[in-house]
Amino acid sequence: MLPLFRFVTSSLRSMLRGGRSYYIWIAFLLAWIALGGAAYLHQLRVGFVATNLVDHVPWGAYIANFTYLVGMAAGAVMLVIPAYVYHDHALHDVVVLGELLAVAVLTMCLMFVMVDIGRPDRIWHFIRFNWPVSMLTWDVIVLNGYLALNAYITGYILFTKFCGRTPERKKYVPFVFLAIGWAVSIHTVTAFLYSGMGARPHWNAAILAPRFLASAFAAGPSLMIIALTIVRDKMGFPLKDEALNRLRQIVAVTMLINLFFFFSEIFTELYSFKHHAASMRYLLFGLHGHTTLVPYIWSAVALDVFAAIVFTTKALYRRPAVLHAGCAAAIVGVWVEKGMGLVIPGFVPSPLGEVVDYIPSFTEFCVSAGIWATGALIYTLLLKAAVPIELGTSRLEPEAAS
Amino acid sequence: MAKDTEHCAASSSGDDVTHGLVDQRVDDSGTRRTFLKVAAAAAATAATEGCGIGAPTGEEFLRQHYKTLTPDDKKRIFALIEDEVRGRSGVTIHMNDPAPIDGVEFAYALNLSVCNGSRRCVEACARENNLPDDPEIRYIRVLEMEKGSLEFEEATPYYDREKVPAEGKFYMPVQCHQCDNPPCVKACPVQATWKEPDGIVVVDYSWCIGCRFCVVACPYFARRFNFVEASIPPDRINPTQGYLSNRARHKGVVEKCTFCLHRTRTGRLPACLEACPTGARKFGNLNDPNSDIRKIIESKRVYVLKEELATLPRFYYFFG
Amino acid sequence: MRLPWLAYISPRLGATVLLPFASLAAGCNQSEEPLHHRQLPKGGTSSVVVTVEARTPLLSTYPCSRCHFSPNREPDPRERKFTEFHTHKVLNHGTQGGWCYRCHTKDDIDKLHLQDGTLVDFDHAYEVCGSCHGDKFRDWKAGLHGLTTGFWNGAQVRRSCPNCHDPHSPAFAPMKPERMPEWPRTAPAETHAMGPEEGESEGHGKGH
Numbered sequence: 001m002l003p004l005f006r007f008v009t010s011s012l013r014s015m016l017r018g019g020r021s022y023y024i025w026i027a028f029l030l031a032w033i034a035l036g037g038a039a040y041l042h043q044l045r046v047g048f049v050a051t052n053l054v055d056h057v058p059w060g061a062y063i064a065n066f067t068y069l070v071g072m073a074a075g076a077v078m079l080v081i082p083a084y085v086y087h088d089h090a091l092h093d094v095v096v097l098g099e100l101l102a103v104a105v106l107t108m109c110l111m112f113v114m115v116d117i118g119r120p121d122r123i124w125h126f127i128r129f130n131w132p133v134s135m136l137t138w139d140v141i142v143l144n145g146y147l148a149l150n151a152y153i154t155g156y157i158l159f160t161k162f163c164g165r166t167p168e169r170k171k172y173v174p175f176v177f178l179a180i181g182w183a184v185s186i187h188t189v190t191a192f193l194y195s196g197m198g199a200r201p202h203w204n205a206a207i208l209a210p211r212f213l214a215s216a217f218a219a220g221p222s223l224m225i226i227a228l229t230i231v232r233d234k235m236g237f238p239l240k241d242e243a244l245n246r247l248r249q250i251v252a253v254t255m256l257i258n259l260f261f262f263f264s265e266i267f268t269e270l271y272s273f274k275h276h277a278a279s280m281r282y283l284l285f286g287l288h289g290h291t292t293l294v295p296y297i298w299s300a301v302a303l304d305v306f307a308a309i310v311f312t313t314k315a316l317y318r319r320p321a322v323l324h325a326g327c328a329a330a331i332v333g334v335w336v337e338k339g340m341g342l343v344i345p346g347f348v349p350s351p352l353g354e355v356v357d358y359i360p361s362f363t364e365f366c367v368s369a370g371i372w373a374t375g376a377l378i379y380t381l382l383l384k385a386a387v388p389i390e391l392g393t394s395r396l397e398p399e400a401a402s
Numbered sequence: 403m404a405k406d407t408e409h410c411a412a413s414s415s416g417d418d419v420t421h422g423l424v425d426q427r428v429d430d431s432g433t434r435r436t437f438l439k440v441a442a443a444a445a446a447t448a449a450t451e452g453c454g455i456g457a458p459t460g461e462e463f464l465r466q467h468y469k470t471l472t473p474d475d476k477k478r479i480f481a482l483i484e485d486e487v488r489g490r491s492g493v494t495i496h497m498n499d500p501a502p503i504d505g506v507e508f509a510y511a512l513n514l515s516v517c518n519g520s521r522r523c524v525e526a527c528a529r530e531n532n533l534p535d536d537p538e539i540r541y542i543r544v545l546e547m548e549k550g551s552l553e554f555e556e557a558t559p560y561y562d563r564e565k566v567p568a569e570g571k572f573y574m575p576v577q578c579h580q581c582d583n584p585p586c587v588k589a590c591p592v593q594a595t596w597k598e599p600d601g602i603v604v605v606d607y608s609w610c611i612g613c614r615f616c617v618v619a620c621p622y623f624a625r626r627f628n629f630v631e632a633s634i635p636p637d638r639i640n641p642t643q644g645y646l647s648n649r650a651r652h653k654g655v656v657e658k659c660t661f662c663l664h665r666t667r668t669g670r671l672p673a674c675l676e677a678c679p680t681g682a683r684k685f686g687n688l689n690d691p692n693s694d695i696r697k698i699i700e701s702k703r704v705y706v707l708k709e710e711l712a713t714l715p716r717f718y719y720f721f722g
Numbered sequence: 723m724r725l726p727w728l729a730y731i732s733p734r735l736g737a738t739v740l741l742p743f744a745s746l747a748a749g750c751n752q753s754e755e756p757l758h759h760r761q762l763p764k765g766g767t768s769s770v771v772v773t774v775e776a777r778t779p780l781l782s783t784y785p786c787s788r789c790h791f792s793p794n795r796e797p798d799p800r801e802r803k804f805t806e807f808h809t810h811k812v813l814n815h816g817t818q819g820g821w822c823y824r825c826h827t828k829d830d831i832d833k834l835h836l837q838d839g840t841l842v843d844f845d846h847a848y849e850v851c852g853s854c855h856g857d858k859f860r861d862w863k864a865g866l867h868g869l870t871t872g873f874w875n876g877a878q879v880r881r882s883c884p885n886c887h888d889p890h891s892p893a894f895a896p897m898k899p900e901r902m903p904e905w906p907r908t909a910p911a912e913t914h915a916m917g918p919e920e921g922e923s924e925g926h927g928k929g930h
Binding site: 513518519520522524525537538540543559560561562563566567629666669670671675676678679680681684685686687690691692693694697698701702722 | 894903
């Protein structure tokens with residue numbers, strides 16, 4: 001147990017070590033977390049009246065963020081596939097950082113589910129799983145499983161490196177391959193949550209799961225490019241340009257596929273122009289004078305197109321600033337398009353034809369921001385602990401090992 | 403109608419008629435972890451009103467799923483609920499849990515030719531089922547439809563007129579259809595909602611976690627979420643309360659129409675039906691060939707809403 | 723293996739579908755027969771006893787013979803405007819005309835009569851209505867038309883025709899509806915003022 005104890009204490013020490021800007025960043029995140037916590041307590045006290053959700057629009061910002069973040073977590077697998085399936089050594093070095101991202105993001109996912117539940121005190125009622133018919137049950141199972149898998153893989157690799165040993169392949173590679181399949185499954189199941197709803201024609205489409213995966217594999221690696229650049233510049237991680245270039249290639253393809261899927265869906269809905277297209281009309285053009293989502297979705301499309309252009313044009317992606325702008329565009333564009341841009345139109349019009357607009361309330365905004373800050377804090381701390389181990393500067397003292 | 407069944411008499415509400423249908427539901431499993439029972443009892447005695455964030459009492463927190471409650475548990479829980487309501491509002495209520503009647507499957511039919519959109523059903527339902535007014539929860543939504551259209555996008559529930567029916571309109575009340583293939587039940591991750599043998603889809607308000615996936619799944623907009631802790635003026639509380647129907651709901655859980663099962667399982671007709679001034683609503687036992695509902699299904703051109711979703715509603719519409 | 727979710731899929735599907743994804747696979751079997759057709763069982767135990775709500779307690783001027791007796795009030799079969807009594811009565815019952823004594827009985831004013839002359843009392847007024855409106859009468863007798871309250875399989879009270887329809891002007895009277903549903907909590911305040919007519923002109927009175 002002693003090495004494990006040392007592993008933990010050493011990691012905690014790494015987390016506390018940092019310059020002035022590091023502490024400002026941590027304080028900034030903690031402030032948001034405190035605000036989010038206060039907002040959540042308010043929501044607990046008064047009930048969901050603190051949100052802008054109504055019976056017509058029973059899910060909003062929380063579930064939109066949840067959906068997006070499940071994709072983010074699945075997107076981390078895009079590092080793993082080339083590294084382990086195709087033995088791409090450039091990506092091998094950064095796989096652990098990608099899986100740590102998955103851990104942080106999954107924590108956010110579970111937090112978004114928790115804050116969306118009207119009775120969090122009854123979470124233990126999951127002992128009566130409605131399996132296998134409820135997609136939400138599936139989702140809870142696969143998300144927790146994926147979290148456990150990633151925590152195990154990263155924990156094992158980092159711990160053995162901390163002890164100065166080489167990770168044994170047979171102790172983690174099978175789990176890596178399991179995680180690859182699992183990553184696809186978490187986002188598929190999340191898509192099925194929506195596409196299984198016969199009552200909601202906007203979601204009831206087979207393209208949803210492929211579209212979810214395509215957008216996830218665009219947004220996830222985009223975030224990784226930014227995160228890895230920061231790790232390289234701020235923490236001195238020896239990152240090969242080849243690794244970033246590989247990620248850039250992935251986004252170039254997935255973003256184009258994502259745009260194609262989205263276009264296919266728009267065409268199918270609008271060309272036939274049946275009543276079921278009302279949600280799509282609401283999203284793109286507004287319905288009965290309700291145009292809440294129109295500016296958002298067109299901004300998202302613009303951002304997605306911009307990202308696709310950047311990632312495929314050499315003159316643009318060569319410049320780091322433009323590449324990072326493209327990454328940000330992909331991250332935000334997919335966030336809008338797959339978050340609010342997918343969840344809300346499913347509720348408009350309501351099953352009885354009512355058009356009710358939804359914009360998150362201040363409470364929902366604060367709670368969501370708090371959860372994002374929590375995720376950022378977790379990822380920051382995990383990187384802070386993991387990078388020195390990867391670099392070999394944090395090692396188990398020889399006397400402790402013996 | 404045969405001559406011998408008709409007899410002139412003053413109107414009677416039927417309340418005084420004795421009937422043998424009230425029956426305490428007997429549990430089928432009987433197995434239950436004793437330690438939880440002990441813990442629940444201990445917690446219940448120490449129960450307080452929570453700490454300001456609407457935290458549940460210890461008993462409520464540990465209360466088991468409806469289907470695992472033994473008759474003794476129910477007796478204890480009902481007494482606690484009765485005490486709680488008495489303490490909060492001074493009203494003495496009678497908690498009960500009528501069982502589904504053997505061989506009975508309920509169904510509903512609504513005559514769109516005579517429904518005049520008066521919304522009497524909506525308000526009678528609210529009173530019967532202890533639905534709050536602020537913010538408003540209503541199980542029935544009456545849609546004002548354009549003649550010539552069954553499209554909901556052309557309809558509105560927000561009509562406010564001096565007189566109904568209005569020229570060129572017809573009215574379609576929508577409530578829970580008690581589907582035989584209920585998408586809401588499939589959606590629930592914790593089995594807090596299920597279909598009873600008599601066809602009614604119920605919610606265990608003490609088990610629901612408030613995820614609202616069932617609200618998302620329902621094609622008929624029949625489920626309602628408690629956005630606040632509801633309060634009903636004491637003089638409007640209906641003291642006859644069913645554990646699975648009209649008892650007090652706390653904030654953060656989902657509720658819905660149960661065809662007034664605390665009434666219908668004791669033989670009475672639903673409150674919405676009795677309140678209808680036009681007699682548009684018909685209810686009865688689908689398994690009885692002589693019931694009103696069977697005669698309607700067999701002799702009228704009935705249809706169900708959103709048939710293409712294969713939800714198999716127990717709520718039929720017809721023009722008669 | 724306990725399969726609770728099969729209970730609400732029909733037994734037919736439950737028996738044929740053994741995969742865990744029964745609910746997903748169920749879609750394949752739907753072409754066999756329309757799902758909205760239920761198996762309606764035969765037999766049953768109906769013990770309905772219907773009481774027709776009395777008419778006479780609701781009549782303020784009954785019995786009619788208090789005023790209408792010879793020779794004080796000789797029956798006047800002429801169609802005319804009432805100026806002294808029954809002034810609120812409007813006859814708007816079909817286009818075939820007919821005056822008081824089409825239904826009321828000249829020689830026995832406390833009784834009504836069928837088209838064949840059979841006398842019936844006011845509590846059986848539905849027989850009079852039914853002698854013309856055969857299809858509605860049939861539905862009413864079967865419990866398909868009109869308001870019936872009480873017990874779905876026991877003592878029921880059914881409204882007699884004239885207790886809902888004014889026999890002299892039988893179209894069901896329009897009424898003031900109960901209040902309209904609350905606008906969704908998050909709707910902008912200005913839309914609350916939107917009346918139904920405005921609503922229809924733009925967007926069919928959609929909620930915001």
